[in-house]
Amino acid sequence: MxxxxxxxxxxxxxxxxxxxxxxxxxxxxxxxxxxxxxxxxxxxxxxxxxxxxxxxxxxxxxxxxxxxxxxxxxxxxxxxxxxxxxxxxxxxxxEGQLGAAARALTLLRRGWVIDEVVGFTKQQDMVHRVVGPPGIVLVAEGNASRVRQLLISEHKKHERVVGEYPVHDVLVGNDEGQVPIKGLVKHVRKLGRQVKPADVTEIRQRLRALDAQRPKAPIPRGPVPTSMKGMRGNLRGR
Known part of the structure; x- marks a missing residue:
């Protein structure tokens, strides 16, 4: 089998x-x-x-x-x-799987653009990026002490490129000041609407130059839980 x-x-x-x-x-x-x-x-x-x-x-x-x-x-x-x-x-x-935050973010629907692993370390800490109504949301997962430095670095890079558009930082985890994986999507949505749809297009265009300069790290896939991917179309618990 x-x-x-x-x-x-x-x-x-x-x-x-x-x-x-x-x-x-x-x-x-x-x-x-x-x-x-x-x-x-x-x-x-x-x-x-x-x-x-x-x-x-x-x-x-x-x-x-x-x-x-x-x-x-x-x-x-x-x-x-x-x-x-x-x-x-x-x-x-x-919970606890490598790349869990990226998989959870797939529950965001139309109007959100998700770029997995825009920043990473050799120890497999990673930062993902979401572009949507709040502007840019950088979502970090991994060892808290290491990934904070990575998140700060990515924040500065993105601010230099997008200028006046807002950049939000989110650190996934269960400690104080972090966002649990189960509350990640809700937290991102609650950041509000700070840019218009036309601004999202402008932001993505500005980010192309930044992305062209960085290597891509493939996220370890494994089986994505069917209850997350399939549920988006037919079993959304509201």
Whole structure:
């Protein structure tokens, strides 16, 4: 049997969901009970609500309509819980892995441009770059003492190139002043909207000269958790 990592982009929707469930269950064994309980509770509440609202004298039609609506409500609630717990499990799988921040940043949607490993050290500390509504966001991961110096260096380089546009620094980790991997995407989004879409284009053009002068370090890939890549299209826990 092949051990080649599965590519979610080449899977059917059904296969993506099954792989997401499998990988989530490895981290969160109670997921089945959460999903079952959510479905039963939501469907039961839906049934009670519809039986209260619909006329009692509609007979079989009323029961059929209530059953279908309750099933859909239960399924919708199940998908919401599944999405949230799958996302939580995906971050737990990434914790401590090389390149985890870059993989987490893939959950940013349209309007964000992610450049992986714009700066790195021989010890595999790295800085990634995100260009979007806040301007430039430099995201560092690795040994805190080493990567801080790398982050400072990259910040200065980017400031010289982009001039008046804002440059933000983010250090990923679990210590004080750092951002946990599970809260990285939310933290980046909360930096706000400080540049216009046209400014993003201008920033990217200015960065081309900087990028042309630096070597590229390939990020160690390994299997990207299906529950992160596949979930972006169909199971976004909101």
């Amino acid at each position: 092949s051990n080649t990592p599965l590519d979610p982009s080449k899977m059917s929707r059904r296969r993506q969901i099954l792989e997401t469930y499998r990988m989530t269950r490895e981290v969160d064994p109670s997921i089945r009970w959460w999903l079952l309980g959510t479905f039963v509770l939501a469907a039961g509440l839906g049934m009670a609500l519809f039986r209260f609202v619909l006329p009692a004298n509609d007979g079989v039609f009323s029961w059929i309509l209530s059953s279908i609506a309750s099933f859909l409500i239960g399924l919708f609630a199940l998908l919401i819980v599944f999405g949230r717990r799958a996302q939580k499990a995906a971050f737990a799988r990434l």
